[in-house]
Amino acid sequence: MTDLAIVFWLDLLGTFVFAISGAMLAVRRGLDIFGIAVLSVAAGLAGGIVRDLLLGAAPPAAFADPRYLAAALNAALAGFLFHRVIDRLSRPVMLLDALGLGLFAVAGCGKALDFGMGPLPAILLGVLTAVGGGVVRDMLVAEVPRVLREEVYALAALVGATMVWAAEALAFDPLWSATASVAAVVAVRVLSVVLGWRAPRAPGSQ
Template structure:
């Protein structure tokens, strides 16, 4: 039996990997240790806080439970001391961002379903949870948020959240559904970047 519920693990993992993505971006921009910590906390916690506020869960879990802030700060420390090692990966910020996107899409949708929201609002909450932290991170360094760029981003989170809804309605194992959804979001995001896939546009644009 897990020491912590699956939803908490998903939130903590999402906080950590999104936190590292934010901290790495801060390192690339030459920010000091305070700036690195700020971007890590913003990227790791903003999505979950937006979700909780929309669900009326106040104070947000990220503020009520210290382990979330500590996890984001641990991510900042990882990037501060180990950024050279992490940067050896191919497109580390994008890869970590894709992984965090999957974790938060699943956790956001699961929490909405647990509060008995209908499937479509639950999927929407999953997407908002997934893209919120990355959007705040990008805005803090004056970059257009990834969710507004050409690459498939929110669509990947939407597919992951939809997998959670289908799995819940089919009565499948929570852990199996969560793992499948995270893997799907990660794969769609990475493949879309690799091959330059874009969401459909209106004709003539």
């Protein structure tokens, strides 16, 4: 499997997972099937579209390749039909969101590196890809985006994107480094929720 193939499949899987998180949030808010589809598509595709536009990859992969939209719509259908099964998981939206965060952070940074971006821009684009869909998803249901209210969120994506850059710089196997980076993001995100981790604040601030 080549680097480009790994980025593509991570991107597609991230689209599906984030889209399911959007579908589950839509079901929780009592939206109809159209609302579920809109929230799924927004959550699954927004981050990647912004990334591709900033990279100058036109048209964005979400528009050029119908598999992205198909993944988002299939996720919407899965949420519509099987939300009771998914909801039996502990904190399903958080878990799906953590997985999508990891997949998109890794895919976003990997794609930026493939386009010849330097370390810092590539890492930042990885973070932007990871948080973009969740921001749009939350805003559509009038929620404060998680990236603003849950502090170890963008930081978790930053960990994964940085690991991708470091692994490429050290010429590690791309498949193993991608897997380890996604796992690190999920672990940091889940542990931050379970253990109540918070980012440092300015001394004396509330």
